[in-house]
Amino acid sequence: MPDELDFDEFYTASFRRIVGQIYAMTGNLAEAEDSVQEAYARAWQRWKEVRGYGDPEAWIRTVAYRLSVSAWRKSVNRRTAHRRAATSPELPGLTPDHLVLVSALRRISAEQRRAIVLYHLVGLTLAEIAEETGNPVGTVKSHLSRGRKALAPLVSEFAEVGAGGPRRSGAELAGEW
């Protein structure tokens, strides 16, 4: 019973947050929702093990992302053009700025988008992103840097960053970039 209560609490507290994060990474809300739900189902099957991890939320996020990307890859592989065009409906109530952001994120690579979301939205450090994505820190830096440069023409804030200006607090950036 403690296991169930534990899982219930974790699920209730984190489901929507992770859906938002996966949506930001993939740009497809329906896929994000389905992947996250599937990830929770897998977590429930092995909750004792997952609970023992330092950060179960990171496990869910990783599983959900890979599920999402895996399905996306299949769609890319097998149904190219028309499947690509079939984007998910936009979220209601988004401001024009949000729409610009969505559009900009769709133009960078999946790996860059994932790194940017983990860094800017989830708030992970470079080392933590490297751990979660399984990439070396240098690769994470590269994804972040290239992603921000690619976003620079589309997101005004990154125009400075793309040119080499600071993005976060100086102390944090000095330690990581």
Next chain:
Amino acid sequence: MPESFDSMLAELADAAGGSVALPDLAAVRRRAGQRTVRRRMTASAIAFALLCVTGVAGAAIDGRLGRPGGVNTASAPSGSSAGATGATGATGASGSATPSPKATTSSAAGQQPGSSFVGVWETNPVQGGYLLVFPDGVVGLSEVGGASLCYSRVSDALTASQVAAADAAAHSTSTAYTSTSVPSVAFAGSAASPTPSSYTFTLPFGEVACDNYGAASGLMLAKMKGESALTLTLVSPSRASVTGDDASYSRVLAISSTATPATGLKQFIGDWTTINSDGTVTQSLRIEKDGSVVYTNSGGTSSPVADFGEIDSYYSVGARVLTGCSKAGTTPYCGVLLLQPGATASELTVYSGSGPATFTRGG
């Protein structure tokens, strides 16, 4: 943009998260339960196939010995696009998911009666996808952007002898499996079945999860209507926004187990590269004397990738390399490469996630 990027991104994610209804916890547990049921159904299907094989084999033996009640043996192996393989290949040494860390010879733990699904399979040339199935049940599946082929197994619980038995069952289709009904195939996502009208025969035999956490797909042998050759079909699950899809593969190369070749590891040791027309190197392979392998690919992906592994066994077509995972997960390996000696000692064909490529010796 008036607001900071971080806060804009947070608002976007909040809007997305807030727009979805929190699914009932019971639904999540039900979904988890369905996964378990599907896996059990797969196990049941395999067990059923084994029973049929046992029955057919018993009847065949009875027939050969002239016992009363003996029946004819199962039909001859169905032809694949590349023809059936030899019938004497031995399976891998173990049904365990953990191959030997050092290069070993695959032992004769079981026989491959017809090797229906063991081999190198390719989707149509336009798609260029590859699916490698080894005698011990290890599967390598190509994916976009991947370096090595994604490592998987036809089933976590499937042993080498079960693989052989399922293989034999596939050849018994005329007696045991000729049907227009389509058995269910294990899926990680929502339940779905392949289109019955498309197949005259199917034999689901496992679930292929392409990485530690990735989506699983049902793998089955099938005969398309109007065709005589068996195809290997990967059935992806239906999901909320993506309908299930089938990818059919035709065999282009047979694989059977073999003793360690006389040349053994020696023929592979060294540095190998693919050279483009402009002289640049896209893929490289370094094979050390202890069988350890470093594979890099800087083409076709957003960033260069490097896989580290080792030659773990030899087959009729060459050597298999299993590469490790960049982080601990649920499988001991994440990648598969197949090294096929070329026409000359200075050439090597390597099957990776990008498909086969010819490497030449030298860095």
